[in-house]
Amino acid sequence: MLVLEFKVRAKKHQYTAIDEAIRTAQFVQNKCLRFWMDNEKVNKYDLNKYCRVLAHDFDFANKLNSQARQSSAERSWSAISRFYDNCKRKIPGKKGFPKFKKNCRSLEYKTTGWKLDLTTRKAITFTDKNNIGKVRLVGTYDLNFYPIESIKRVRLIRRADGYYCQFILSVDVKIDTEPANSVIGLDVGLKSFYTDQNGQKIDNPRFLRKGEKKLKRLQRRLSRKKKGSSNKRKARQRLAKAHLKISRQRKDFAVKLARCVIYSNDVIAYEDLRIKNLVKNHCLAKSINDAAWYQFREWIEYLGKKHGKITVALPPHYTSQKCSNCGEIVKKSLSTRTHICACGCHLDRDENAARNILKIGLSTAGHSGTRLQDSLNALGEDTATLKCDPTAVSRRIGKRTSGAVLSKQVTSVNKESPITA
Ligand SMILES: [Zn+2]
Numbered sequence: 025m026l027v028l029e030f031k032v033r034a035k036k037h038q039y040t041a042i043d044e045a046i047r048t049a050q051f052v053q054n055k056c057l058r059f060w061m062d063n064e065k066v067n068k069y070d071l072n073k074y075c076r077v078l079a080h081d082f083d084f085a086n087k088l089n090s091q092a093r094q095s096s097a098e099r100s101w102s103a104i105s106r107f108y109d110n111c112k113r114k115i116p117g118k119k120g121f122p123k124f125k126k127n128c129r130s131l132e133y134k135t136t137g138w139k140l141d142l143t144t145r146k147a148i149t150f151t152d153k154n155n156i157g158k159v160r161l162v163g164t165y166d167l168n169f170y171p172i173e174s175i176k177r178v179r180l181i182r183r184a185d186g187y188y189c190q191f192i193l194s195v196d197v198k199i200d201t202e203p204a205n206s207v208i209g210l211d212v213g214l215k216s217f218y219t220d221q222n223g224q225k226i227d228n229p230r231f232l233r234k235g236e237k238k239l240k241r242l243q244r245r246l247s248r249k250k251k252g253s254s255n256k257r258k259a260r261q262r263l264a265k266a267h268l269k270i271s272r273q274r275k276d277f278a279v280k281l282a283r284c285v286i287y288s289n290d291v292i293a294y295e296d297l298r299i300k301n302l303v304k305n306h307c308l309a310k311s312i313n314d315a316a317w318y319q320f321r322e323w324i325e326y327l328g329k330k331h332g333k334i335t336v337a338l339p340p341h342y343t344s345q346k347c348s349n350c351g352e353i354v355k356k357s358l359s360t361r362t363h364i365c366a367c368g369c370h371l372d373r374d375e376n377a378a379r380n381i382l383k384i385g386l387s388t389a390g391h392s393g394t395r396l397q398d399s400l401n402a403l404g405e406d407t408a409t410l411k412c413d414p415t416a417v418s419r420r421i422g423k424r425t426s427g428a429v430l431s432k433q434v435t436s437v438n439k440e441s442p443i444t445a
Pocket residue numbers: 347348349350351352365366367368369
């Protein structure tokens with residue numbers, strides 16, 4: 025899977041038509057959810073059938089391409105099935121009951137309802153009755169490089185600074201890479217972005233602090249504006265753009281760093297931290313950091329697959345408390361920055377954790393992975409080992425791979441990879 029994104033250039037009435045189409049898609053999605061709530065034993069196919077009923081009952085729903093309606097129903101179903109999944113696995117806390125969408129920002133076509141400009145492939149025409157028409161695609165990617173049949177999905181997205189069009193291609197990207205003869209264990213920290221087993225630290229990106237300040241200021245300004253005024257609208261726009269900028273910086277940082285790590289290592293072990301597992305706190309920079317870490321991890325897994333490297337996510341258990349030298353548990357609070365053990369081991373706290381992570385990671389990657397799987401199941405957590413491009417995967421597919429799939433992948437990568445642990 026490959027996602028190519030273009031900026032959309034169109035006339036004002038076309039943008040309005042896109043908004044309208046997005047709203048219809050949201051309507052279909054919400055209606056499907058309602059249908060599921062009101063009826064018993066509704067499955068995925070019932071929702072797909074229900075789309076036709078909606079198209080019959082509502083004129084505006086009929087305007088939307090039938091496959092686009094279906095993919096809205098699929099979105100609804102992915103939320104429902106995730107909820108079922110969480111209940112079945114009895115994860116602690118909230119199970120994530122599906123919610124009605126209020127601010128849908130995208131719309132997905134499948135293989136019909138659009139037509140690429142065949143000569144240049146720099147324009148796309150939407151052929152359903154929404155009257156979006158022909159829009160120009162601005163971007164450096166070249167769609168001529170791929171066969172048209174490989175385009176499986178076309179997505180229209182609204183962001184704070186305009187409209188975007190994504191093409192999801194079913195292209196298997198696999199790159200042969202020479203072994204780097206190096207392994208790495210990563211420990212995520214509060215102070216630095218990560219620490220590896222040699223004590224090398226990557227600092228938190230500077231945009232965190234800077235961005236936090238800016239967001240706070242804009243948020244304050246927004247709340248001072250009068251409700252419903254155009255000044256409020258403008259302030260909201262400014263805040264949205266600032267958020268967008270930070271999210272782009274974050275992505276940039278995550279991708280570049282992930283690429284470095286993947287290129288220079290063969291095995292990458294890290295803790296399977298979930299954002300909800302981390303202590304919730306109100307510090308904004310911290311939450312941005314969490315998101316950056318999550319994204320970094322997704323890219324590590326994606327690139328690992330692409331380059332045939334082994335990535336192992338481990339359940340976080342005593343990695344910072346255990347002595348990496350003798351295995352003794354050395355209790356320490358969060359503020360204790362050094363690890364001092366009776367065996368004479370004297371290390372930086374994060375470095376010690378990274379060593380533990382690497383150790384467990386290597387022992388897991390070499391075997392069938394049952395241990396990892398068991399411990400994952402016991403935790404009731406899953407690891408996201410991505411099947412396609414992380415920028416697109418998280419919300420649309422909404423289906424997480426289970427621990428079993430992870431272990432399968434670890435072994436399969438293991439076979440192909442130049443080294444065997
Ligand atoms: Zn020790």
